[in-house]
Amino acid sequence: MKTDFMRFFAALIFVLTTTLAQAQVREMDTVQLVNPKTVIPDHPRLLLLKGEEKLLQKSINSKRIWKQVHSSILHQCDSLIATKPVERVLLGVRLLAKSRECLYRVFYLSYAWRMTHEEKYLKRAEQELLAVSNFSDWNPSHYLDVAEMTMAAAIGYDWLYDDLSEKSRTIIREAILKKGVGTSYDSAYPNYRKWLSVTNNWNQVCNAGISFGALATWESDPELARRVINRSVASIDIAMKDYDPDGAFAEGYTYWGYGTTFNIMFLSAIEKVFKTDFGLGKSAGFLKTACYLENMIGPTGKNFNYSDASESGILQPAMLWFGNKLKDPSLLWNERLQLTDLRIKLNADRLLPAILIWGKDVDPEKVEAPKKLLWTGAGRNPVALMRSSWTDPNAIFVGIKGGSPKVTHGHMDVGSFVLEADGIRWGKDFGAQDYTPLELRNIDLWADRQDGQRWEIFRYNNFAHNTLTVNNQLQQVTGKGVITSTTSDPAFLSAVADISTVYKGQVAKAERGAAIVDKKYVLIKDEIETSDAEVMVRWKMLTSALVKVSGNQAELIQWGKRLRIIVPEPANIVMQTWSTEPPKDYDEPNPGTTLVGFEVKIPAHSKSTFNVFLVPGGTLPDTLTTPKPLKDWH
Incomplete structure (x- = not known):
């Protein structure tokens, strides 16, 4: 009914x-x-007279x-x-x-x-x-x-x-x-x-x-x-x-x-x-x-x-x-x-x-290089884009987005991010799937309602993006994430997104922050507040790297370079990987890719914080800064 x-x-x-x-x-x-009396140039008149x-x-x-x-x-x-x-x-x-x-x-x-x-x-x-x-x-x-x-x-x-x-x-x-x-x-x-x-x-x-x-x-x-x-x-x-x-x-x-x-x-x-x-x-x-x-x-x-x-x-x-x-x-x-x-x-x-x-x-x-290291834009699909340098080919680059799956060509990727360092795209996005084979299979590609067939396509739903999944459910199509604050200090470039409405009915509140710290490493921080029920939250990142997991850490290896993922909070988490094997026969293959992350149960009526450090290079910096609450990032 x-x-x-x-x-x-x-x-x-x-x-x-x-x-x-x-x-x-x-x-x-x-x-x-x-004006009806307008006299226009003779041919050729388009672009080049x-x-x-x-x-x-x-x-x-x-x-x-x-x-x-x-x-x-x-x-x-x-x-x-x-x-x-x-x-x-x-x-x-x-x-x-x-x-x-x-x-x-x-x-x-x-x-x-x-x-x-x-x-x-x-x-x-x-x-x-x-x-x-x-x-x-x-x-x-x-x-x-x-x-x-x-x-x-x-x-x-x-x-x-x-x-x-x-x-x-x-x-x-x-x-x-x-x-x-x-x-x-x-x-x-x-x-x-x-x-x-x-x-x-x-x-x-x-x-x-x-x-x-x-x-x-x-x-x-x-x-x-x-x-x-x-x-x-x-x-x-x-x-x-x-x-x-x-x-x-x-x-x-x-x-x-x-x-x-x-x-x-x-x-x-x-x-x-x-x-x-x-x-x-x-x-x-x-x-x-x-x-x-x-x-x-x-x-x-x-x-x-x-x-x-x-x-x-x-x-x-x-x-x-x-x-x-x-x-x-x-x-x-x-x-x-x-x-x-x-x-x-x-x-x-x-x-x-x-x-x-x-x-x-x-x-x-x-042409000379731009000066600003952080750019953010609101609108129907807000984004924040930051980097440690414009001229260093090994610079750190992070993009994070809010927005809604409802926008034209949208995916359930609200809160998703990409990450580059040392000339490698470590955290990636599958992006588009070719429309024609889907349409020839009579897949309703443009049905963007909550129960639309579009969200059965693996690359389009939140299971395949670098964002959160709650209780193995889809993000809410009518929700929208917004960029609520940014910082442009080169020692702490950051952006915070409130993505609560795309998890309506799943959690009471969800916020995500992304930061480049001291131009050395990246922090992805999530703050989640539950309502009347316990939930299982999955944190994940898509990568083309070889992944080795050990306790609360994962080492990513690609083209002889390394990136380490460290999750000191919440305590006792265990890193794991998930296959990107296409679940449907009409999904495009995703060779050479892996989803890496962790799952955490969060009790009802509680607050939980995920601090995920993504550190380029083979060795850790002397210290990993204890992250401030997201409300103090602006």
């Missing part, structure tokens, strides 16, 4: 939310920002890194000449891989044509554009596919406009309008417009893609183009406000790269065409998000990969826009490392040509 009521209540909330969202979308359609190639070439000639990126793009274009155009082949429910491949090819080839005027690049780009223009559709049932394909076609149509045949221009233009821009207004596809009112990456990607299509084909239907831009400004503002107050991105590192970069593509395009961003640039949280992204990367080059994120840090073109916009080159510290240390393949990003446009005024080799 209770389950039936909860499902009815959830359905009612869904209906009300959908109704409000539809009203919000209708209101967007009435926004008037672009006619004649600006000369300034770009000057930057390339004078900066070694940009010359390297430019050469890499041309090399990739040469490898594309003999390939066949993409074909309309779906992977599961998605055409997205083909849309992305087309965007990569067209953006690179169009760039190569504009910078070299070698005929081979023009002809190969034209073949790609005609091929996708002749697709039956761009798969509007999964609208990201439409958005990226529209952006690809728009860039090619605009950048090659003067050199395409009239026949080719007509075919490509009609495809952009009918298979791209037009579908966003087609009443036969009402669900395709849901992205207009959401806060996540779908909003940013879809608005950017459709807006590129409208800007590229402006002359064909100026009124439609104005409607699209007016609507997109009103819509994308919703997503940009989700970065408030400090810039922390709810969906984590990987989707920051996706949503934020497309958001910047949109801002960059409208600023170039209209000489204004219609006030979007005043979004304080959005402008702060570059600090969030920079601090998310540890000394190993890996990111704090909570939620559906991959572990490896990658080159982020959007950071070049932020560095230029904010006049703060230190924001590009990780991009400098990516570019100068050759940690990446320069063909890895389909939007790579944009890095040259946004970064032409910066020399990556002259």
Whole structure:
């Protein structure tokens, strides 16, 4: 009976939310920002106006890194000449891989044509554009596919406009309008417009893609183009406000790269065409998000990969826009490392040509390190990120999060942390699992209610994360952990999170603190208060290291380096390990990983404290500081 009521209540909330969202979308359609008399630049007008190639070439000639990126793009274009155009082949429910491949090819080839005027690049780009223009559709049932394909076609149509045949221009233009821009207004596809009112990456990607299509084909239907831009400004503002107050991105590192970069593509395009961003640039949280992204990367080059994120840090073109916009080159510290240390393949990003446009005024080799060792951000998925040094490759790095499993792409990872020291990621996160195999198995991947099938996926629930589990139960989906205090003293960098609400009904209170002490070791401190029943609490950390346990200690060994876990409190605990063998046949394998930690019974109506020291190196420091209560950490 209770389950039936909860499902009815959830359905009612869904209906009300959908109704409000539809009203919000209708209101967007009435926004008037672009003056009907506005005169926009001739082609090419997207991102790089006619004649600006000369300034770009000057930057390339004078900066070694940009010359390297430019050469890499041309090399990739040469490898594309003999390939066949993409074909309309779906992977599961998605055409997205083909849309992305087309965007990569067209953006690179169009760039190569504009910078070299070698005929081979023009002809190969034209073949790609005609091929996708002749697709039956761009798969509007999964609208990201439409958005990226529209952006690809728009860039090619605009950048090659003067050199395409009239026949080719007509075919490509009609495809952009009918298979791209037009579908966003087609009443036969009402669900395709849901992205207009959401806060996540779908909003940013879809608005950017459709807006590129409208800007590229402006002359064909100026009124439609104005409607699209007016609507997109009103819509994308919703997503940009989700970065408030400090810039922390709810969906984590990987989707920051996706949503934020497309958001910047949109801002960059409208600023170039209209000489204004219609006030979007005043979004304080959005402008702060570059600090969030920079601090998310540890000394190993890996990111704090909570939620559906991959572990490896990658080159982020959007950071070049932020560095230029904010006049703060230190924001590009990780991009400098990516570019100068050759940690990446320069063909890895389909939007790579944009890095040259946004970064032409910066020399990556002259970027200086940031100063602050701790960064914290509130919002829907609050995080705290700290390190002992920016320049020492063996520095200690800790990321800890609050948040809620309910956020888009969220996991039951509230209170979870990652840890690096001596160039090793000791405490890690599995991150994302590939969606397509799950969807092909009819797993309800996006059912984020408490009894949703999403939480049966091993990598998504709290059993696989570096957090607490009480009585072998799941965290509460509707709970939220918040960062309550931080300290920025280099001798005691710390953050405290109140994670009580994700254990509602399990314990009365749960708080977790993480600290880097004297730049030598890490302390994870938990304070738990029980209510009417005894509970069993499991503390655990995921690692790729070889683990040797002995009493209240564990030694982790990886790549010839060591880290020791010591738990002096509570007394008489015994360290142990747990397998990461997938419990379901649809779970991805987790080879070479182990969960290490301990279990403790806590009596009813009592308080308990866990002090866990994580000490890099083979030997202990002279003393381990007796930790203060969490209330005294601020």
